[in-house]
């Protein structure tokens with residue numbers, strides 16, 4: 001598949017269970033898009049996220065800011081989104097303090113469940129339509145949404161439908177229909193799911209994928225199976241080592257090492273053995289869930305490597321972006 | 332297990348002496364599994380245990396041999412233990428928080444009359460609260476905990492906490508909810524909808540009316556009506572709520588309770604755990620232990636090899652190549668181990684190491700009964 005096709009819709013929604021690497025994968029996708037000349041906006045939703053840290057610090061606010069060349073970031077805070085909405089819709093330029101109070105936003109989103117999600121999606125719509133509300137139009141080519149954790153994701157994406165059903169007439173009804181159109185048009189939006197190759201996240205990914213398909217009719221791109229241990233050592237090689245140890249021929253190996261100036265003591269041998277076993281055991285578990293994922297979804301499953309580096313920073317995200325690009329070609 | 336264990340292991344000590352164990356930590360670190368494993372071990376030890384889970388994975392019920400988990404405790408069959416070769420001297424009961432049902436019970440309890448309770452329960456705004464208003468789930472978890480404890484039927488209650496992104500959220504939840512109900516802002520703008528005294532609508536100032544007009548356009552007039560009714564019906568119940576909230580926090584602060592912080596060795600979750608420990612302290616809540624879950628095992632001290640030596644080794648035939656790969660693999664894992672240690676060191680300054688328990692990243696998944704009991708073994712190991 002050509003990269004352009006993969007990155008086609010303007011809105012890429014990245015979701016998955018908390019802690020599986022959503023933000024990390026979203027950032028890698030952003031780099032891929034930026035490498036292909038796109039002006040990218042990464043949207044975090046209502047949180048002090050990990051995004052700024054990945055790009056070397058600073059803060060991400062409601063106003064988009066360039067984090068690295070071609071990659072911008074913003075944090076969609078519902079309170080701010082409400083203020084923008086009221087300003088645009090009702091020309092309330094001096095937003096009353098009441099509207100900004102947390103109690104009020106809590107109230108209004110409880111009175112009309114889903115409204116918070118609508119406000120967030122509404123901001124994404126503004127970005128997609130490139131509406132200039134005073135901050136200047138940005139002209140983003142790609143908008144990557146670091147979406148709420150999978151559990152809340154269906155509710156999040158279903159919000160416009162829900163509100164459209166609840167409100168029969170008027171501007172709000174019309175606007176929720178616009179949002180629903182935005183989400184269900186495969187030329188405009190696509191969801192990428194991030195998972196780990198482990199029981200609980202993989203099962204949840206399958207459920208989410210099915211719900212997206214059946215209940216929401218939202219187009220899906222890839223499932224990213226994140227943090228898969230690499231094949232630094234194949235199972236057969238681990239087995240070979242076990243055999244040598246069982247045959248009492250470890251000394252031969254130690255002699256080979258010594259010839260290269262390496263002295264291996266018993267602790268070292270224990271560690272080599274232990275980590276070989278650990279890798280094999282975890283990879284077994286991962287393979288099992290990778291199979292389950294591939295069988296369970298129609299979209300491609302992309303494996304992303306577990307990164308053994310000391311802390312994830314921009315170079316690591318670049319590595320993940322490389323891997324994504326490579327795999328995109330073979331799709 | 333014995334007194335010897337209790338002295339050596341912080342989790343063992345907690346289980347031996349406390350009535351309530353609260354497992355807290357940021358999302359995705361394994362709180363639910365940890366809570367279940369602690370409960371399982373306590374039951375093995377001979378206690379009558381209830382474990383209150385929140386949003387558990389679907390597999391949890393079946394791994395305990397239950398069809399489903401509900402808002403009322405279900406007993407885990409003794410057979411589950413015997414078939415795993417374990418002798419269980421106590422009882423294990425498991426439940427899953429149902430926020431809505433618990434809230435309904437609270438309303439029924441505090442409403443001055445059954446009619447008033449009915450009016451609230453049927454109110455549309457009220458019905459949205461349990462699914463939508465943030466803080467509700469946390470508040471109801473505490474409520475359910477209080478109820479189970481007051482019931483007196485259990486020796487020990489282990490409770491999981493909601494999967495907030497922020498581990499601190501649930502500490503603030505009860506406060507947040509009662510504040511919301513008493514919000515002056517809401518009262519101010521709902522004023523025109525509230526019946527004052529003799530049932531006459533009192534129109535507030537112009538600002539409130541303008542404001543109301545906008546809100547009405549967004550959410551509709553009948554919704555406003557519903558909420559105004561909800562808030563009027565709630566009058567007279569605040570004192571009950573607040574009194575209960577006070578009792579709950581007194582219980583959490585008491586000697587009977589212990590907070591266990593669960594973290595992964597990842598940087599974000601460690602940072603979260605550090606804040607959380609400080610907050611517990613500020614709030615006068617009893618900290619019991621830190622569980623570091625899924626730590627990569629540390630095997631050896633790192634093989635001492637220079638890149639030049641490794642290149643040479645690779646040229647030494649099949650055996651040399653095999654060895655080079657084994658060393659590569661070992662070095663990769665050691666990098667992760669060192670990184671995790673570095674992350675965790677930040678915590679050591681806040682929480683003394685003797686209150687720590689590490690659960691290694693296992694070579695198997697903890698998704699069935701055997702897995703849970705393996706985690707329990709690791710948790711209670713000295």
Ligand SMILES: Nc1ncnc2c1ncn2[C@@H]1O[C@H](COP(=O)(O)OP(=O)(O)O)[C@@H](O)[C@H]1O
Nearest residue numbers: 018019020021022023024227305306307312597
């Ligand atoms: N491929 C990977 N290899 C190693 N660690 C990873 C990888 N992807 C993510 N992580 C780590 O996992 C943790 C959670 O990642 P993050 O992207 O913040 O998750 P989420 O956004 O889903 O909560 C972080 O500490 C991150 O550094």
Ligand SMILES: [Mg+2]
Nearest residue numbers: 022023049050
């Ligand atoms: Mg994230």
